Amino acid sequence: MAVYRRSYKPYTGVLTATWWRWLVLFRYSRRNLFRSKVQTVLLTICFFYPLLCLAFIYLAHNVGFLAQIGVSGNLISIDNTFFFRFLSAQGVLAFLLTAFVGPGLISPDLANGALPLYFCRPFSRAEYLAGKSSVLAITLSQITWIPGLILFAVQAGFAGPRWAWNHLWVAGSLILGSLIWIAILSLLAMALSAWVKWRIVAGALLLAVMFFGAGFGQAINAVLRTQTGYFLNLAYLMTEVWSNLFGIDSEHGISVADAWIALLLYCGICLFLLMRKVRAYEVIR
Amino acid sequence: MKTFWWRQIKAVVRLELKKTFFAKRGLWIYLVAALPVFLFMAYAMAVSREQGRMTEMAHEGGKELTYQDLLAVKPGMTNDEVVALLGKPDVHFYWTEHRHTSAQRIEDILHEKYNYSDGQHSLYVEFVNGKAETVMLGEGSNLIRDSIVFAGVFQFFFLRLGLFFGCLGIFMNLFRGEVLDRSLHFYFLAPIRREVLMLGKFLAGLIATCTIFVTSEVLQTTAFLWAYRPSVRNLYLYHNHGLEHAAAYVGITVLACIGYGAFFLIAGMFFRNPIAPTAVILIWEGINPFLPAVLKQFSVIYYLKSLSPVDVPTPPGMHPVLALLISNSNPVSAPVAVLGLLTVALIALCVSSLRVRRMEINYTTE
Numbered sequence: 001m002a003v004y005r006r007s008y009k010p011y012t013g014v015l016t017a018t019w020w021r022w023l024v025l026f027r028y029s030r031r032n033l034f035r036s037k038v039q040t041v042l043l044t045i046c047f048f049y050p051l052l053c054l055a056f057i058y059l060a061h062n063v064g065f066l067a068q069i070g071v072s073g074n075l076i077s078i079d080n081t082f083f084f085r086f087l088s089a090q091g092v093l094a095f096l097l098t099a100f101v102g103p104g105l106i107s108p109d110l111a112n113g114a115l116p117l118y119f120c121r122p123f124s125r126a127e128y129l130a131g132k133s134s135v136l137a138i139t140l141s142q143i144t145w146i147p148g149l150i151l152f153a154v155q156a157g158f159a160g161p162r163w164a165w166n167h168l169w170v171a172g173s174l175i176l177g178s179l180i181w182i183a184i185l186s187l188l189a190m191a192l193s194a195w196v197k198w199r200i201v202a203g204a205l206l207l208a209v210m211f212f213g214a215g216f217g218q219a220i221n222a223v224l225r226t227q228t229g230y231f232l233n234l235a236y237l238m239t240e241v242w243s244n245l246f247g248i249d250s251e252h253g254i255s256v257a258d259a260w261i262a263l264l265l266y267c268g269i270c271l272f273l274l275m276r277k278v279r280a281y282e283v284i285r
Numbered sequence: 286m287k288t289f290w291w292r293q294i295k296a297v298v299r300l301e302l303k304k305t306f307f308a309k310r311g312l313w314i315y316l317v318a319a320l321p322v323f324l325f326m327a328y329a330m331a332v333s334r335e336q337g338r339m340t341e342m343a344h345e346g347g348k349e350l351t352y353q354d355l356l357a358v359k360p361g362m363t364n365d366e367v368v369a370l371l372g373k374p375d376v377h378f379y380w381t382e383h384r385h386t387s388a389q390r391i392e393d394i395l396h397e398k399y400n401y402s403d404g405q406h407s408l409y410v411e412f413v414n415g416k417a418e419t420v421m422l423g424e425g426s427n428l429i430r431d432s433i434v435f436a437g438v439f440q441f442f443f444l445r446l447g448l449f450f451g452c453l454g455i456f457m458n459l460f461r462g463e464v465l466d467r468s469l470h471f472y473f474l475a476p477i478r479r480e481v482l483m484l485g486k487f488l489a490g491l492i493a494t495c496t497i498f499v500t501s502e503v504l505q506t507t508a509f510l511w512a513y514r515p516s517v518r519n520l521y522l523y524h525n526h527g528l529e530h531a532a533a534y535v536g537i538t539v540l541a542c543i544g545y546g547a548f549f550l551i552a553g554m555f556f557r558n559p560i561a562p563t564a565v566i567l568i569w570e571g572i573n574p575f576l577p578a579v580l581k582q583f584s585v586i587y588y589l590k591s592l593s594p595v596d597v598p599t600p601p602g603m604h605p606v607l608a609l610l611i612s613n614s615n616p617v618s619a620p621v622a623v624l625g626l627l628t629v630a631l632i633a634l635c636v637s638s639l640r641v642r643r644m645e646i647n648y649t650t651e
């Protein structure tokens with residue numbers, strides 16, 4: 001058929017249901033994630049600590065074996081502190097993974113002016129953001145609360161239903177603590193990459209926000225003899241919230257409520273910045 | 286030939302300086318350099334306000350007080366005894382608490398708060414039913430003590446984070462920025478030796494970082510000293526080594542720019558993504574106190590810490606591992622530190638020159 005005879009034909013295949021259209025973005029973005037060897041290796045490393053924790057749980061319930069290797073049975077205790085440490089370690093790895101994965105999600109679309117191609121389809125901005133952030137959210141879930149719950153289930157299997165019932169709140173803390181950290185990391189990484197538009201710089205900037213914010217916060221505390229510097233330290237705020245969720249005693253520079261408010265405020269600011277940048281067109285004056 | 290190379294270096298420096306100082310991508314570096322200045326400006330304002338408040342309190346009080354007078358107040362003294370000793374309080378608050386002592390009894394408890402000041406220190410005394418329960422003697426701002434805080438901010442924030450990330454932004458951009466802008470081939474096609482180009486770019490980065498961060502350091506020192514009376518300032522500057530310390534801080538800033546600059550120049554040539562080298566250098570510099578003596582020498586912070594004029598004391602009760610991070614173990618003498626840092630930077634520049642000779646551009650992989 002001659003080219004001029006070709007005319008517009010609408011898509012006749014099966015349409016994805018409106019509620020699940022954001023999953024299309026997830027599918028394609030997720031595929032890109034494993035094209036990088038560094039990211040694949042990093043993701044693999046993220047599972048080492050949960051495996052180690054699994055071994056600890058097994059050992060804690062095999063007193064005979066521990067006695068054979070000359071270790072006291074009381075040395076390993078599986079309690080709220082154990083799960084707090086697990087989440088702290090995985091939280092650090094989640095941050096590193098975000099520094100590599102997060103900036104590449106939105107910045108190429110913005111840098112190459114690809115957003116009109118998304119938004120000329122029946123696809124809202126919220127769905128676009130949900131699709132892009134779901135890549136990080138699901139990947140980070142795989143290394144934080146999902147292995148955490150598996151560890152909890154294994155421990156419950158060994159210790160019995162009484163332990164599981166008494167410590168059910170720990171499972172809730174694992175999920176809530178992980179979700180807030182995932183939300184912060186995802187929104188921060190995407191907001192930075194949307195505003196910088198340069199994937200590599202956005203990654204370095206994420207690193208800088210974390211370390212520089214913590215350092216500047218401490219400097220404010222030292223120079224102005226105040227505690228308000230902690231509000232700039234995301235890691236500190238998160239540790240405060242986690243300590244409270246897991247019932248761990250910690251040195252309170254600021255109250256837990258303040259830490260929660262600050263974290264939610266950070267999420268709000270990042271979301272606002274994202275919504276300002278993610279538009280079908282941009283007027284450049 | 287050397288004159289020709291020198292002219293080429295100057296031309297590259299001229300071109301690069303414009304790009305470095307006015308690049309949109311580098312605007313955040315000015316913010317990084319300005320943040321500690323804002324911090325010390327806030328400090329100066331807080332100290333001035335505090336000093337003004339205490340001077341006002343001291344003038345308003347009925348009796349001229351000394352530090353010894355303030356020290357004489359102890360818990361358990363009655364308010365009459367305190368008034369007899371220090372006179373009528375400069376600031377006086379009181380309220381009555383209705384406390385349930387038993388099921389049906391309510392007792393009225395009188396709380397009073399007296400504030401005194403000698404112009405430099407403030408005393409807060411809280412009385413419960415006429416007896417001093419809490420006595421707090423607030424130390425006023427002290428330049429010598431606060432100079433240790435300044436040293437702490439310089440060592441742990443300005444050097445390790447501000448200057449570190451500033452150098453990362455400028456020096457990694459020298460080659461990586463050109464590759465991302467797809468403009469490096471213009472330099473490579475010009476009749477200029479690549480080593481000369483590399484040196485020109487390094488010098489441009491060095492001039493930019495030194496200008497930005499030395500200015501920041503000078504402004505920080507000025508803001509820090511601004512709040513104090515001229516007599517106190519002169520005493521610190523001319524009799525308590527303040528001027529020497531300020532000069533040392535400027536020198537350390539320049540050396541840090543050279544050291545970190547050389548490291549990030551190599552990183553920009555070897556790595557496409559700066560996250561990995563940044564994280565590695567940050568961790569390497571962080572774990573420096575734990576490294577063996579030989580490995581310590583291959584870092585920048587080791588020499589910079591040795592040159593720091595003020596040692597930051599470790600707070601009491603700090604974990605020994607964290608204390609080690611703050612402490613300056615096995616410091617080297619100043620000439621050795623300067624020479625060592627310049628040698629490390631020179632080695633880094635030699636590696637960079639080897640790399641740049643074999644560098645190939647492939648914009649499609651970016």
